[in-house]
Amino acid sequence: MYDIWFISYNEPNAEENWHRVKTLVPGARRLAGIKGLANAYRAAAESSKTDWFWIIDGDNWLLNPSIFNFRCPDSADNGHLFVWPARNSINGLEYGNGAVKLYNRESALIVPDHVEDFSIAVCETRIKFPGIASETRINTSPLQAWTSGFREGFKLHRRIKNGEANAIKQYNVWTTCGSEAINGKYAIEGVKFGYVRFGIEPDFPINNQAVLEEIFYDWEKQLKKYDIYHLSPSFTLEEKPSNDGSGSG
Numbered sequence: 001m002y003d004i005w006f007i008s009y010n011e012p013n014a015e016e017n018w019h020r021v022k023t024l025v026p027g028a029r030r031l032a033g034i035k036g037l038a039n040a041y042r043a044a045a046e047s048s049k050t051d052w053f054w055i056i057d058g059d060n061w062l063l064n065p066s067i068f069n070f071r072c073p074d075s076a077d078n079g080h081l082f083v084w085p086a087r088n089s090i091n092g093l094e095y096g097n098g099a100v101k102l103y104n105r106e107s108a109l110i111v112p113d114h115v116e117d118f119s120i121a122v123c124e125t126r127i128k129f130p131g132i133a134s135e136t137r138i139n140t141s142p143l144q145a146w147t148s149g150f151r152e153g154f155k156l157h158r159r160i161k162n163g164e165a166n167a168i169k170q171y172n173v174w175t176t177c178g179s180e181a182i183n184g185k186y187a188i189e190g191v192k193f194g195y196v197r198f199g200i201e202p203d204f205p206i207n208n209q210a211v212l213e214e215i216f217y218d219w220e221k222q223l224k225k226y227d228i229y230h231l232s233p234s235f236t237l238e239e240k241p242s243n244d245g246s247g248s249g
Contacts, residue, residue: 001068002051002102004028005044008058009035009209013140017061024065028056037207038111041118045108053108055101057136059144060086064133067100078107079124084133090145090178090187093170096128097152098136114205117155138187145183146219147212149174149190150197154206157198171195193219 006021006028008014014032021028031047034040044053052072056062067084076082082102085094101119111118119126138148152174159167174191178184193215197204205211 001027002053003044003048004054004056004068005048006030006056006058007034007040007044008032009040011058011140012144013061013137014058017056017058017137021056021062024062025068032058035209036113037118038113041103041108042111045103045105048105051105052102053105055103056134057098059136059138059140059148060098060100061135061137062100062133063135064131067129067133070102072102076104077125078104080104081119081123081126083119083126083128084131085128086134086136087132088178089135089137090139090181090184091173092177093173094132095166095170096126098134098138098148100133114207139181139183142183142186143213143216145186146190146193146216147209149187150194150212150215151206153191153194153196154198154204155194156191157195158202189219190216 004021004025004027006018008018008030009032011017018030029047031040031043034043041055044055054068064084070082072080072082081104083096084100085096086099087094088097096119103119108118139145153171156167156171156174160171171191175188179188194206
């Protein structure tokens with residue numbers, strides 16, 4: 001079995017997701033609190049003892065642990081990436097966003113800092129498997145839903161610009177479905193923000209959580225001031241935590 005890593009960074013549901021992973025796959029290990037997605041994934045590669053390694057994101061609820069019995073075919077090379085689709089907890093989409101992935105260790109070690117999408121940076125040949133291996137639960141908090149939506153909206157704009165027909169369909173689902181889900185409206189608005197931001201600043205650092213949080217809380221201030229989205233009573237606003245020095249930094 002290849003090394004299995006659970007990567008978390010302040011996801012509000014990380015602990016329960018990690019407990020789920022450890023229950024189903026006792027040999028899995030965890031890396032937590034590493035700033036920068038590329039840094040975290042490279043750390044997993046550096047600590048791996050196998051030529052390939054699995055990544056489970058912190059917001060991922062594992063459904064099918066049998067996938068970890070998979071062995072790469074002899075024809076697989078450093079440019080291969082193996083993906084087991086995840087189901088989105090808000091809109092029901094099933095694709096590579098938030099999915100469990102199997103990376104080549106050698107390729108992961110040379111990915112540069114600040115890449116927009118780590119999986120694209122390491123991948124020349126993407127192999128997608130049928131069936132759903134997990135659920136990406138991105139709606140535990142308003143901030144989590146909005147930032148997850150922002151990142152995906154940004155990436156979807158690039159994919160649409162590159163002519164990917166599936167990206168258009170996925171964007172339409174992201175922006176029209178799931179408003180009734182917990183924090184679903186936050187994800188929808190986040191996708192729209194991310195999509196527009198790509199058009200303004202295609203090199204925007206979408207994996208910089210601190211920057212995204214500042215944008216999110218500024219957006220909420222405008223909602224409170226102008227009620228610009230005519231929000232329903234069920235759409236509650238999240239207060240920005242006070243900076244009292246007790247944070248993790």
